[in-house]
Structures are given as C-alpha cells and as structure tokens.
Amino acid sequence: xxxxxxxxxxxxxxxxxxxxxxxxxxxxxxxxxxxxxxxxxxxxxxxxxxxxxxxxxxxxxxxxxxxxxxxxxxxxxxxxxxxxxxxxxxxxxxxxxxxxxxxxxxxxxxxxxxxxxxxxxxxxxxxxxxxxxxxxxxxxxxxxxxxxxxxxxxxxxxxxxxxxxxxxxxxxxxxxxxxxxxxxxxxxxxxxxxxxxxxxxxxxxxxxxxxxxxxxxxxxxxxxxxxxxxxxxxxxxxxxxxxxxxxxxxxxxxxxxxxxxxxxxxxxxxxxxxxxxxxxxxxxxxxxxxxxxxxxxxxxxxxxxxxxxxxxxxxxxxxxxx
Amino acid sequence: xxxxxxxxxxxxxxxxxxxxxxxxxxxxxxxxxxxxxxxxxxxxxxxxxxxxxxxxxxxxxxxxxxxxxxxxxxxxxxxxxxxxxxxxxxxxxxxxxxxxxxxxxxxxxxxxxxxxxxxxxxxxxxxxxxxxxxxxxxxxxxxxxxxxxxxxxxxxxxxxxxxxxxxxxxxxxxxxxxxxxxxxxxxxxxxxxxxxxxxxxxxxxxxxxxxxxxxxxxxxxxxxxxxxxxxxxxxxxxxxxxxxxxxxxxxxxxxxxxxxxxxxxxxxxxxxxxxxxxxxxxxxxxxxxxxxxxxxxxxxxxxxxxxxxxxxxxxxxxxxxxxxxxxxxxxxxxxxxxxxxxxxxxxxxxxxxxxx
Numbered sequence: 001x002x003x004x005x006x007x008x009x010x011x012x013x014x015x016x017x018x019x020x021x022x023x024x025x026x027x028x029x030x031x032x033x034x035x036x037x038x039x040x041x042x043x044x045x046x047x048x049x050x051x052x053x054x055x056x057x058x059x060x061x062x063x064x065x066x067x068x069x070x071x072x073x074x075x076x077x078x079x080x081x082x083x084x085x086x087x088x089x090x091x092x093x094x095x096x097x098x099x100x101x102x103x104x105x106x107x108x109x110x111x112x113x114x115x116x117x118x119x120x121x122x123x124x125x126x127x128x129x130x131x132x133x134x135x136x137x138x139x140x141x142x143x144x145x146x147x148x149x150x151x152x153x154x155x156x157x158x159x160x161x162x163x164x165x166x167x168x169x170x171x172x173x174x175x176x177x178x179x180x181x182x183x184x185x186x187x188x189x190x191x192x193x194x195x196x197x198x199x200x201x202x203x204x205x206x207x208x209x210x211x212x213x214x215x216x217x218x219x220x221x222x223x224x225x226x227x228x229x230x231x232x233x234x235x236x237x238x239x240x241x242x243x244x245x246x247x248x249x250x251x252x253x254x255x256x257x258x259x260x261x262x263x264x265x266x267x268x269x270x271x272x273x274x275x276x277x278x279x280x281x282x283x284x285x286x287x288x289x290x291x292x293x294x295x296x297x298x299x300x301x302x303x304x305x306x307x308x309x310x311x312x313x314x315x316x317x318x319x320x321x322x
Numbered sequence: 323x324x325x326x327x328x329x330x331x332x333x334x335x336x337x338x339x340x341x342x343x344x345x346x347x348x349x350x351x352x353x354x355x356x357x358x359x360x361x362x363x364x365x366x367x368x369x370x371x372x373x374x375x376x377x378x379x380x381x382x383x384x385x386x387x388x389x390x391x392x393x394x395x396x397x398x399x400x401x402x403x404x405x406x407x408x409x410x411x412x413x414x415x416x417x418x419x420x421x422x423x424x425x426x427x428x429x430x431x432x433x434x435x436x437x438x439x440x441x442x443x444x445x446x447x448x449x450x451x452x453x454x455x456x457x458x459x460x461x462x463x464x465x466x467x468x469x470x471x472x473x474x475x476x477x478x479x480x481x482x483x484x485x486x487x488x489x490x491x492x493x494x495x496x497x498x499x500x501x502x503x504x505x506x507x508x509x510x511x512x513x514x515x516x517x518x519x520x521x522x523x524x525x526x527x528x529x530x531x532x533x534x535x536x537x538x539x540x541x542x543x544x545x546x547x548x549x550x551x552x553x554x555x556x557x558x559x560x561x562x563x564x565x566x567x568x569x570x571x572x573x574x575x576x577x578x579x580x581x582x583x584x585x586x587x588x589x590x591x592x593x594x595x596x597x598x599x600x601x602x603x604x605x606x607x608x609x610x611x612x613x614x615x616x617x618x619x620x621x622x623x624x625x626x627x628x629x630x631x632x633x634x635x636x637x638x639x640x641x642x643x644x645x646x647x648x649x650x651x652x653x654x655x656x657x658x659x660x661x662x663x664x665x666x667x668x669x670x671x672x673x674x675x676x677x678x
Contacts, residue, residue, distance in 0.1 A: 203406035206373055211420035211471070212394030221423070225410040 045294070052288035058281050065284070072288035081260060081268070089265040089296075092177060092249075093242045100182025101238040102231060105189025110219055112190070113197045124194065127187045135184075139251035142180050143169065170257045177262050180248050185241075189234040196230040197223060232308040239304070240297045246270060265293050323384040323397075323474040323507055324349045325370060330379035332365055339365040343379070343533045345526055347475075350505040352498070353536070354518035357528035358554075363511045364479055366528070370509055371477050372396045383474065394424075396475070399468030403480040405460045407452040413439075413463050414448040420471045438470045441500070458489045465497070469504070476501065476508040482517055494521050515555055519543070527551050549666035552594045552659055558623055561600070561633050565593040565660065572660075572671065576629050577607045577653070583672035586660070591669065594659040597623065600635035602643070606650035608633075612643050626651070 052072050056065040076082060108127060112120040130138055146169035149155040155165025169176045200223065208218050246267035249255065255263035255271065263271075273286020304310075325347040332340040340362040347353045355363040368374045370381060372393040380387050388396050399420075407416050414435055415422075421431045439445045442462050452460055461481060468476060481497070482490045498521050501508050512518045518525050519539040526536040527550075535547050546552035552560050565574045567586045573579040574593050600608075610626035610633055621636045624643050628651075635651065643649060655676045660669045 201404060201406065203402045203404045204408060206368075207400065207402055207406035207467075208419070208423070209373060210371055210393040210398060210400045210477075211423060211467070212392070213419075213423040217423050221419070222408060225408075228410075 048287045048290050051283055052285075052291050054284045056283040056287075057285075068284070072285050073292070075285060076288055076292060081263075084260055085263055085265055085268045088260070088263055089243070091174065092181075092262070092264045093239055095174070095178045096181045096185060096242055097235060097238055099178060101185040101189050101242070102235055104182060105186045105234065106193055106224075106227070106231075108186060108190040109193030109197055110223060112194060113223075120194075124187070124190060127190055130184045131187050135247050136251060138184070139180070139248055142176065143252055146176060169252060173253045173257055173262050177249055177253060180252060181242065181245070184248070185238060188238065189230075192230045192234055193227055196227050200226050228308060232304060232310065236301050236304045239300050243293055243297050243300075265289065265296070269293065324351075325475055325507060325509065326380075326382040326385075327366075327370070328380045328382070330366070330369060330376045330381060332362075332369055332374055333377045338531055340369065341531045343528075345533060345536060347507055347509055349507055351523050352501050352508040352510060352521065354510040354512055354522035354525045355528055355533075356512055356515055356518040356525050359513055361528040362531040363513075363528045365531075366533075367400075367477050367479055367509060367511045370475070371398050371400050397471075397473050398475045398477055399471060399473030400477040401461075401464045401468050401479065401481045403483060405452075405464040405484075407460055407463055407467075409452050411451070412448065413444070413450050413452070413455070416452065416463055417448075417466045417470050419467060434470055435466075438466045441469070442466050442496075457485055458493060461485060461493060462496075465500070469500075469506075474507065476506045478508065478510045480511055480513065482512070483514065490517070497521065515557070519555070527554065529554075545668075546594075546659060547668050549592060549594070549661040549668075552661065552668075556596060558597050558634050558636070560594045560596050560659075561631070561635075562661075563593045563595065563628075563631055563633075564663075565591040567591060572673070574607075575631070576609065580655070580676075581674040583674045584670075586669060586671050590663040592661045592663050594661060595653055596657065597634040597636045599654040599657040600633060601652045601654065602635075602637060602641060602649055603652035604650060606652040608651040608653065609648060610651055611648050612645055615643055615645060624649075 053067060053069060054065045055068045055071075056062075060066070079085075108123075112123050115123065144151060145153045146167060147155070148167040149159060149165035152165065152168065154168050159165050204222055205218055208222055213221060244266050246264060249262055249264060249267055250270070253262045255261070255267050260268075269286045269289035272282050272289065274281055325345075327343050327345045330340065330343045331338065343362075343366055345353070355366060357363045365374065369376050372388065372391055372395070376389055381389055383391075383396055393400075408419065411419070417435045417438065418431050421434065426434075435448070436445065439448055442465055444459065444462050444466065447455060447459055447463070452463070455463065461484070465481070478497070482493055485493060494517060510518070510522060519542070522539060524536055524538055525542055526533050527542070528534065529550055535542065535551055537545075537547075542551065542555055546555060549562075553562070563574050565572060567573075567582070567588045568579075569588075570585065571579040571581050572586070572591075572593075608628050610628035612624055612626045614625035616623040616625075617639065620639060622639055622641060622643070624635050624637055624641070626633050626635065626649060633651070637643065655673050660671045661667065662669055
C-alpha cells in the first residue's frame with residue numbers, strides 16, 4: 001500500500017515538467033513577435049491615446065500639461081474644418097485607390113499577363129521606379145514637371161501647341177496629388193495582382209476559349225473573380241497606407257494651394273501636432289486626430305471585409321469522396 | 323459531322339510539334355490518339371479544337387475548311403486533363419458557362435443544364451462548387467460543360483488520367499455509352515494504351531509529331547505495322563529476338579533455322595513474339611533459364627534468359643517454373659512478327675513447315 005501511494009509522486013513531477021514544456025514552446029516561438037508588436041505598435045498606440053487626453057503642447061512642455069479628458073475630441077468634432085478635411089481625405093483615398101492603386105494596377109497586371117515574361121518584367125520594373133525613388137526627389141520632379149513657364153515640362157510641351165502655360169499643380173492640385181500618389185502606389189497592386197493571375201491555370205482560359213468566351217469575357221468571368229481576395233487585400237492595405245501617408249502632399253501642395261484645399265486628415269494632424277504655423281504645436285490635439293484616424297481605418301477595413309464577404313473566402317471546402 | 327485532317331503541321335518557332343498528320347474521323351466515330359508524352363497528340367487535339375492554328379495543311383469539319391475558325395465557330399466541346407473547372411462558380415454555373423458567354427436566355431440555360439446533368443447523372447451536384455467534389459464528379463461536370471452546347475465534335479484530352487484505376491474503368495465505359503447514345507464524333511487523346519484500345523473504334527498512334535498508324539484496336543495488337551508499334555502496344559511488352567534470313571531460311575539465335583514458305587529478302591531482322599505466344603513445352607524451340615517469376619493472380623509472368631536476350635512469357639498460375647530452373651520454350655511461329663532491323667517495318671513471313 002505504501003509503495004502504491006509513493007508511486008504517483010515522480011509521475012506528477014513529470015507531468016508538471018510536461019505542462020511547463022508544453023507552455024514553454026508557444027511562449028518561445030511567439031515571444032519575439034509579441035515583444036516587437038508590443039514595443040513598436042501597441043505601446044505607441046497607447047501613448048497616442050494617453051497624450052490625446054492631455055493638453056500637451058510646446059507651451060505646456062512636459063511639466064505643465066493637464067489632463068483634459070476628451071476635450072480634444074470635442075474640439076475635433078466642433079472644428080469648422082472637420083467637414084472640409086474629412087471630405088478631402090475621402091476624396092484623396094477613394095480617388096487614388098479606385099483610379100490607381102486598384103484600378104490602374106489591375107489594368108497593368110492584366111495587360112502584362114499577356115506579354116512575354118521578359119517584356120512584362122521590364123514593364124513592371126519601370127512601374128516600380130517611383131516606389132524606389134526617394135519621395136523628396138520624386139515630389140520635386142513633379143513640382144518641376146508642373147511648374148510655370150519657362151521651367152515646367154507640361155507648360156513647355158503645351159506651349160508648343162499654343163496653350164498658355166501656368167503652374168499646373170496650382171491649377172489642378174487634386175489631379176496632381178492623386179496622380180503622384182497613384183504612380184507610386186500602383187506598382188504594389190500590380191505585383192500582387194500579377195502573381196495572382198499567374199496562379200490561374202492556363203487550362204481555364206483555354207476551356208473558356210473553346211466555350212466561345214471573348215478576351216473581355218475571359219477577364220470579366222475568370223480573371224476578376226479569381227482576384228477577389230487580392231483586390232480585398234490591396235484595397236484594405238492601401239486604404240490604411242493612404243490614410244496615414246501625407247509626405248507627397250506635404251512635399252508638393254502642402255495642403256494648398258490656398259486654404260486647406262488638399263489638406264487631408266493625417267497632414268492636418270501633422271500640421272497641428274508637429275509643424276504649427278504659429279510655433280505652438282499641439283501634441284494632445286494631434287494625438288487625438290491620429291487616434292480618430294485609426295478608428296476610421298478600422299471602420300473602413302470592417303466595411304471591406306463585409307463587402308468582399310471575407311468569411312466566404314476563408315471557408316473550408318467540403319470534399320466528399322466517392 | 324466528320325473531321326478530316328490533311329497533312330496538318332504545327333510549328334512553334336523552330337520547334338516542329340506536329341508534322342504531316344492526315345486523319346479522318348467519321349461521323350459518330352470515336353478515334354483515340356495514342357502515344358508517349360511529347361509525341362504531339364495533345365497539340366493535334368488543340369489544332370482540331372481551334373486553340374492552335376495549323377502552320378501547314380488543312381482541317382475540315384463536314385467538308386468545310388476550318389483552319390482559321392475559332393473553337394466557337396467550329397462547334398467543339400472539350401474536356402481537359404485538369405478538367406479546368408472554374409473554382410469560383412457552382413457546378414450549375416460551370417456547366418452553364420458556354421451558354422452564358424453566348425448570352426442564351428436564362429430559362430433555356432436552366433433547362434439545358436438540367437437535361438445534360440441528368441444525362442450524366444450529376445443533377446444533385448448542381449449547387450456545389452468544384453472544391454466540394456471528388457475527382458470523378460469533377461470529371462463528369464467537365465463532360466457536362468463540353469456537352470451542354472450540343473457540340474458537333476467532342477474532344478477529350480486525357481480525361482481519365484487523374485482518376486484512380488477503378489473509377490477510370492467505370493468512367494471509360496460511361497464515356498463510351500454517352501458517345502454512342504449521342505452519336506457524337508469524338509477525338510480522344512491518351513497515353514494509356516489500355517484506355518485507348520478499349521474505348522476507341524480506331525486508334526491513331528503518334529510518335530515524334532507524326533501519325534504513324536491508324537487502325538482498329540484488334541489490328542493494332544495483332545498486326546502491328548512497325549516495330550515501334552509492336553513494342554509500344556501490349557503489356558507486358560513483346561519479346562524481340564535477333565534473326566537472319568539466308569538461303570530461304572529464317573535463323574533465330576539459339577533456334578534451328580526454319581525454311582520460309584515465301585521468299586523474304588536476305589538480311590538481318592527482329593523476330594517479335596508476344597509473351598502469350600511463348601509456351602513451356604518439353605520439346606520447345608528455345609532453351610532458357612528462369613530468373614524471375616511475377617505472380618499476377620490469374621497468370622504468371624516469367625522472365626527467362628536465353629543467350630543475351632531476356633524473354634518474358636505468360637503462363638497459367640501454378641506452372642512448374644522455379645527461379646534458376648532451365649525451361650524449354652515453344653514459339654508460336656504463326657503469331658510471331660518479323661521486322662526489318664533497319665527500318666523497323668513489319669515483313670510478312672510464313673514457315674514452310676508451319677504455314678499461317
């Protein structure tokens with residue numbers, strides 16, 4: 001009897017070790033990634049929200065700020081520029097996304113799919129150039145491109161056919177903001193879509209040809225439905241990246257010309273928080289603006305998942321063998 | 323509708339895929355194109371489909387030249403080796419696809435899809451997606467899609483090669499039944515001789531981009547016109563023995579020379595004997611040593627060494643052959659084939675003392 005009672009002890013110790021070992025490997029594997037996410041993503045997000053609850057600014061410094069609750073959010077809600085900046089943001093994101101990052105990227109991917117491997121490669125590399133060009137240089141190039149005579153390329157060319165030159169970026173700021181961001185952004189979707197198209201078996205197009213589908217019907221009925229997942233990914237990813245990227249607008253129109261013509265949310269936040277014209281940068285208000293932007297991005301993502309029926313895309317197949 | 327190929331060739335750049343193929347597929351006939359991979363059989367099928375344009379020769383459908391006609395204008399239905407079903411569409415929409423792209427009316431589409439699905443026996447699968455089907459079911463959906471537009475010509479590109487052995491036999495019979503029932507002119511491509519021989523009215527053998535023979539399955543097996551075909555058709559494959567013709571006699575290594583009934587030009591030949599045409603016999607023509615016995619159920623495949631040659635023969639199960647034993651083999655001369663050792667062409671022959 002005594003021997004029987006003594007027996008479980010070492011076994012239990014073994015079990016504890018097993019549990020520990022079982023728990024250790026997930027921690028070891030996930031630990032580094034969790035730490036990185038916590039340090040680089042969660043912590044800044046928390047700090048942003050915390051700062052947004054203060055009146056922290058250059059005037060208060062790090063010692064004299066006060067906790068003001070959600071007053072910053074109230075100020076945003078009652079800002080006379082809220083509607084204008086929101087409208088600009090939606091216009092900027094939607095136009096760039098639809099026309100270039102998804103639309104033009106799709107056109108490029110579908111067209112290059114029909115070129116030889118080599119020609120398609122050259123073409124795609126050309127479209128990658130704006131992405132790997134330093135943004136300051138690219139923005140300067142576009143400013144010179146659009147500049148008034150006798151410097152601007154557009155003005156020079158149009159001058160040859162008698163069209164009077166002026167600063168085209170001031171005349172059509174939105175066209176330039178959207179096109180510049182679109183030229184940079186289109187290559188991302190193009191690469192994603194191209195690889196997705198390359199993954200569609202050639203037999204499916206041959207079968208469609210045998211069944212009498214025209215080139216357009218092949219694109220519409222075979223290529224595009226198979227790109228639903230990549231289009232969702234590019235749309236969601238690029239929405240977030242457009243919402244937060246303002247460097248090309250900063251470097252070209254800087255929110256102008258005139259008053260807030262092309263001022264988008266992230267640029268507005270930057271101007272208030274880090275580059276106030278009057279010298280008093282309002283960190284608290286800027287942080288609140290950033291927090292609102294995160295919520296806007298999350299909301300847009302949720303809408304996309306619903307629109308593209310994400311649940312259906314990841315549903316497991318039901319295979320029945322007979 | 324009959325399909326005629328006249329000296330059809332296809333080049334891709336400098337590579338000749340198919341050359342001088344002439345073939346007639348009669349109305350309602352099923353012809354199989356058989357050959358090893360890379361022999362040009364699929365290219366030929368794609369030429370008939372209209373997916374490729376021939377670089378030489380003519381293709382006629384019912385007497386009309388269709389060289390430049392699209393698949394749609396030719397009215398062909400095709401089943402691909404991979405089935406090529408559209409994964410994002412339901413079975414119903416997959417089958418309806420050929421009708422949708424030509425903008426048929428909705429009610430008409432539904433009716434025709436249902437009719438063909440009933441014919442092939444997959445009516446209950448219509449709401450599913452391809453990923454929810456087994457290989458055999460996918461194959462039948464692909465067949466429905468090819469049949470729904472009531473094509474004049476049905477083209478099948480290795481339609482059975484992705485199925486397991488049992489299902490392959492069942493589907494083979496099913497395809498044959500449908501083809502007979504619909505009386506549809508059919509061209510079938512396969513690298514599997516059992517499949518081609520069992521399903522086809524006639525079999526075309528392709529080799530190196532050329533069509534080297536078009537014959538009934540029985541003729542192909544019993545009267546192979548060349549050594550390549552003799553070797554390619556039949557499992558286990560035919561045995562080949564070096565032979566000479568001298569002074570009106572046929573001399574095979576290790577066998578007493580036999581007088582020929584009809585003159586055959588003197589020279590070197592290969593004597594082809596199928597494994598079922600070698601028999602164990604007390605006073606046979608050949609002596610050989612057994613080195614391997616494969617028991618295959620109904621019959622045994624015996625491997626025996628005869629001089630430099632390795633022979634295969636089929637015996638009934640339980641035959642008195644042990645590995646290492648010496649056996650005497652009788653050759654069924656009347657069922658043997660003689661091939662020119664240079665050209666490989668079959669040479670008719672008969673023995674004076676054992677006429678055919």
